[in-house]
Amino acid sequence: MIRKLILAGVFALAGTLAHADEPIVGNWKTASGDTAIIASCGGSSYCITLKTGKYAGRKIGTLAGSGEDYTGEITDPSNDKTYSGSGTISGSSLKMKGCVLKILCKSQTWTRL
Template structure:
């Protein structure tokens, strides 16, 4: 019994380490949208990746948006090859879209799509941390 508990604890530890090594985890700078951009913190959420707005900026510099703390990237599930599928929230129109994401090094490509993925709006993000 004791060995089973220890094995379970070790297994959970390795699963957490594997998810922490996900290439999407970190802080990313968005492209400007309606004159503003954000730093989004991507973290594990269950078996997926979620991104929360940490800081916001406009032409005047950093400002305190009402969107700080809100989730922008929602349940992006990895396929193991640097591609993800989930949902994306666009603050400028308060709509949630079918989301696709690709990570390669310090570059992240994010798209929000409608019509079953036929029409997409895309952004290129850069890693901050």
Template sequence: MSTFTALAAAAIFAASIPAASAAAPIVGNWRTASGETAKISACGKAYCTTILTGEHKGKRIGQMSGSGSSYAGRITDPANGRTYEGTAEVDGNSLKLTGCALKIFCRSQSWTRQ
């Protein structure tokens, strides 16, 4: 097999892999600390978080950007409407979110992938 044929075969194989396998680790449905389900999905060049269940169903509460296991952006507490700058770290089926007010008053919570 020539080098050209081998490269062409590799390109065809790579193109046949479904796009879903390239999804960012943060994409998916997550059980929040308060028990609701939140969906994180791509929205433009960022990732948006929307509440799917409970009292705040349908509310978009966050937008983050990043890749791999580290993300940063803003998240809004749907109960009080306050927005916080924060980070999110994905570790397998866990998502640790840390939000800060004035960059010194910070709180963290963990979500679990559903």
């Protein structure tokens, strides 16, 4: 009986490790000082939602990818414009970039909380 419980625990832990969150998942401090949460929203997509600040509760983007590089769309909540976006993780930093026509780009760095 005890052996079965131990084996069940080992298999449960192995399953958790195999499905560990991507590095982008978590809480991030934005350049403006607000907190954004990035969470899985199905498949290999990650939704970005502001948790604090003037636009708290608002979804501001969707990115897809894995490891250090993600691409998708990012919306500026102050003007409601959506841009082609990307995110690159380096350590505890996330460099977010939004572009119009891949020519005019703005970027900012977020910090993991």
